[in-house]
Amino acid sequence: MSVYLYFATVIAALGLGAESISATPDAARENPAAPEESSITFNSVHVDGPYIAMTFDDGPSAMLTPKLLDLLAAHHIKATFFVIGENVAEHPEIVARAAKEGHEIGNHSWSHPNFGKMSDQGVRSQLQRTDDAIKNATSQRPTLMRPPYGSITAREKRWIYEEFGYRIILWDVDPYDWKRPGPAVVRSRILKETQPGSIVLSHDIHPGTIEAMPSTFEALEAKGFKFVTVSELIRMATPRPSHASPQPGESALASATPSLSPVPPRETPGG
Numbered sequence: 001m002s003v004y005l006y007f008a009t010v011i012a013a014l015g016l017g018a019e020s021i022s023a024t025p026d027a028a029r030e031n032p033a034a035p036e037e038s039s040i041t042f043n044s045v046h047v048d049g050p051y052i053a054m055t056f057d058d059g060p061s062a063m064l065t066p067k068l069l070d071l072l073a074a075h076h077i078k079a080t081f082f083v084i085g086e087n088v089a090e091h092p093e094i095v096a097r098a099a100k101e102g103h104e105i106g107n108h109s110w111s112h113p114n115f116g117k118m119s120d121q122g123v124r125s126q127l128q129r130t131d132d133a134i135k136n137a138t139s140q141r142p143t144l145m146r147p148p149y150g151s152i153t154a155r156e157k158r159w160i161y162e163e164f165g166y167r168i169i170l171w172d173v174d175p176y177d178w179k180r181p182g183p184a185v186v187r188s189r190i191l192k193e194t195q196p197g198s199i200v201l202s203h204d205i206h207p208g209t210i211e212a213m214p215s216t217f218e219a220l221e222a223k224g225f226k227f228v229t230v231s232e233l234i235r236m237a238t239p240r241p242s243h244a245s246p247q248p249g250e251s252a253l254a255s256a257t258p259s260l261s262p263v264p265p266r267e268t269p270g271g
Helices: 003-030 065-075 085-090 092-100 120-138 154-164 183-193 207-222 230-235
Strands: 051-057 080-083 104-107 167-169 199-203
Touching: 051 230, 065 092, 065 207, 080 085, 080 092, 085 092, 085 120, 092 104, 092 120, 104 120, 104 230, 120 154, 154 167, 183 199, 183 207
Parallel strands: 051 080, 051 199, 080 104
Antiparallel strands: none
16 A cells, blocks of 8 residues: 555544544434433432422312412412413413412323323323413423323333423322312321422312311421422432432432332322
8 A cells, every 4th residue: 555545544534533523412412312210200309308399280270279379378388280281271360370479380281181091192282282371371381290190101201301301290198189088188198198308299179188288287387397399309309328228119229319119090080
């Protein structure tokens, strides 16, 4: 091989190498690494402190949600509302009030179907319509989503996060208030199950739930719990000590943004 040909070959190889290197960042943007499920799905959060998140699903209710907002204001509590798009479209002023008073608004679908049994396009439509309704009511798009019934596949979680940027919020405290067991039972179940880092599920569409909240809030406050929104709770996440034993139902791989094992779909409406 002549000296000229040798150097021409080397230069060509270097040029190809440079082209390959410069193309890598674009390729990474087009095909981002799939997020770890533990970083986008939360049943509870490991925190250093007595912080919990109260969440209310399926509203807004024209009659009940304003009463709950009054109660939350009286206790200086910030909560997270996972709203149904149809209800947001009907009562945008209630959602606007909740957001203005510092509560977090999350997407809970347009009409409460079972995502785990739907096509991607069907789920996408449910989320987008609700996203738009929340944006119209509050001037802000939601960053959290709770699937109806807690029913969602691992694949759906990934593409929903990639397309909408939503974290998927489940729960670790469920008083089954949708079964309408009465205010005393709702209160008792919440007090029994709540611990630091809990995400408490309930519904602002059932009268018994609203009736249960005054004494529930007082009892939780008496125990020293402090109330934050779900996003605030996630931002407080701390690594779990390596020597600590996982709590029941918790992944042993929990880290700075821990997630418990997903809650199985419920047999009847709730969540």
